[in-house]
Each structure stands twice: as structure tokens, then as C-alpha cells.
Amino acid sequence: MTETGPEPDASVIWLHGLGADGHDFEPIVAQLRRTTGGRPVRFVFPHAPVRPVTVNGGMAMRAWYDIAGFDIARDQDVEGIADSVARVQRLIDREVEQGTTPARVVLAGFSQGGALALRCGLARRDTLAGIIALSCYLLDAAGLMQWSTEGGRRTPVFMGHGSADPVVPIALGRHAAEALAAADVDVQWQAWTMQHGVHPEEITAIDHWLDARFDGER
Numbered sequence: 001m002t003e004t005g006p007e008p009d010a011s012v013i014w015l016h017g018l019g020a021d022g023h024d025f026e027p028i029v030a031q032l033r034r035t036t037g038g039r040p041v042r043f044v045f046p047h048a049p050v051r052p053v054t055v056n057g058g059m060a061m062r063a064w065y066d067i068a069g070f071d072i073a074r075d076q077d078v079e080g081i082a083d084s085v086a087r088v089q090r091l092i093d094r095e096v097e098q099g100t101t102p103a104r105v106v107l108a109g110f111s112q113g114g115a116l117a118l119r120c121g122l123a124r125r126d127t128l129a130g131i132i133a134l135s136c137y138l139l140d141a142a143g144l145m146q147w148s149t150e151g152g153r154r155t156p157v158f159m160g161h162g163s164a165d166p167v168v169p170i171a172l173g174r175h176a177a178e179a180l181a182a183a184d185v186d187v188q189w190q191a192w193t194m195q196h197g198v199h200p201e202e203i204t205a206i207d208h209w210l211d212a213r214f215d216g217e218r
Helices: 026-031 078-097 112-123 141-147 170-182 200-216
Strands: 010-015 041-044 050-053 059-062 105-110 130-134 157-162 187-192
Touching: 010 078, 010 112, 026 200, 041 078, 078 105, 078 112, 105 112, 112 130, 112 141, 112 170, 130 200, 141 170, 157 170, 157 200, 170 187, 187 200
Parallel strands: 010 041, 010 105, 105 130, 130 157, 157 187
Antiparallel strands: 050 059
């Protein structure tokens, strides 16, 4: 956890990708200068549980849910996803219990963590400040209108993706953004010339987007 000032009244919960851990995105805080300049924000970087991952030969690693094969949009680990959704919802609830209103909480994630961020944020009954979903896809896209809520769909979404991503094909990210837009979600989609990672220009765009989200709600 990182706090950029005393008594923070805004929170960002950042979910890492498959095989990484909560420390993976800690360095990004120093790069979000507009968001954190003079504004006390609590950044929370949780660790996914360690579990066997089928696509990696059953090797145990930090993962929010199992991935059965290289076609990541199919054969989704329903139980693992549900378990991690519950974990992340508890993290959001903890921020609220500490005095941060839902309208001042952003849920962010990269790759597998981004897919989970979308799944959690859109399923909440209250409306969050925003969801950041990077290099990811939509879990249970066909059931979006069944598992999402009216309040969740009012949460604005930032999606970024690499145009040459070999892990999560850009088509999956674009289809997710299109599905959200069709569900009347306020979604900003942008691609950068990169593979499966985060581009410096993407961080700048995130910084401006986060700054606007936190300026709009008090």
C-alpha cells in the first residue's frame, strides 16, 4: 500500500497480471503526477492467491483464476473467478469502511487483473469513480447484462491495449470495449504500438483520466 498524503479520501486498487504480484505496479504511483500532485490517494496493490495454472503446465503461481488454454476467452474458470471477485469486493468494501466513498474508488488492473477489474466494478451495485482495464478482455461477455448492474454500468471505464499484443490479442480488448459501449457504459478505448505491456504515453493518458475522475467527485 502507498499513500501520497495524510488522510487520503481517494483510493486506487490495482490488480496485477498472471504470474506477477502486488509489487508489480507500485512504481507507477510516482509517474501519476497529476493524480497525486497535492492530492492524498491510497494505492492498494493486493496479491492474487497462488494456484495451479493449466496453460502453464499446472505450475503454481499467483493468479486471480485458472486459464485452461491459449484461447483465453473460452473455458473460463467460473469458480476461480467468483473467488477472486469476492476477494476484490472485500477490498473495495474495506476502503469504504475506512471512509472513502465508492465514488472516490478506482479499480484498476492489467491483463488478468484488468479482466477481473471489469468483472468486479461492473457488478457492484454502487457506482465507482472508475475502472482502468489494461491489455485485457471481458469475462463472460455474453452474460454482461445479467451479471452487471445499473450502478456498475454507470462507472466510467478506461481501456488501453497494445496493437501487437501476442498474449491478449487486441481484438479481444476492442470487442470488450464495443460490448461495454453497446451497454451504455462510458468507455474510453485507446491502443498503442506495443506488445503485452504498458506504454509511457498510456501512463500519461491514465494520469489525466484519473485526475479528471477524482476532480469530479468529492
